[in-house]
Amino acid sequence: MPGRGTAPRQAPLAETHRRHGLPCREHTLHTDLNQDNFIITPDDRTDVDWAFVSRGAARVELAFLIPWLLKAGHTPPEAERWTSQIPSWVQAPTGHIDRFASVFAAQGRTATQTRKDAWVKLHADLVEHWNDHRHQKAP
Structure with a gap:
């Protein structure tokens, strides 16, 4: 199992995309870009936690980043404006x-039924907020 400092391996995200009718291009994805998964030491060594590495379309990495942007205080439109700087998103x-x-929102709802960690609920709520924005629902 990959972890801090190990090389990425392929995971089943590509198959999930195909199951839901989404095209998939094969790019290595971190899928959990947040401040806790990147450690930069004083001597400029960088450690990356690759626990959720996968393969898929490059834009998926940006979609996985949106909840963390929302957590940092951005609104869904602001987060999408930021992701719109990246060609694969546009x-x-x-x-x-x-x-x-x-x-992604459905997966979050399912996760909250089986896991009671506070961060799981928060993450699911953030993804739901983004999903509501995508589908023009009022929060």
Whole structure:
């Protein structure tokens, strides 16, 4: 199992994309970009926790980043403006991002039924907030 300091391995995200009718291009994805997974030491050595590494479309990395941007205080439109600086996000069909947001939110709802960690609930709420924005629902 990958962990801090180990090389990435392939995981089943590509198959999940195919199951939900989303196209998948094979890029290495971290899928959990947040301040706790990157450690930069005083001597400029960088350690990266690759626990959730996967393969998939590059825009998926940005979708996984959105909840962390929301947690940092950005609104969904602000987070998407930031992701719109990256070509893979801009080139993605809107329907694919909408579908990913829906599946991501459903996964979060499922996770909160079996896990009681506070961060799981917070993350699920943030993803749901983004999904509501994608589908123009009032929070």
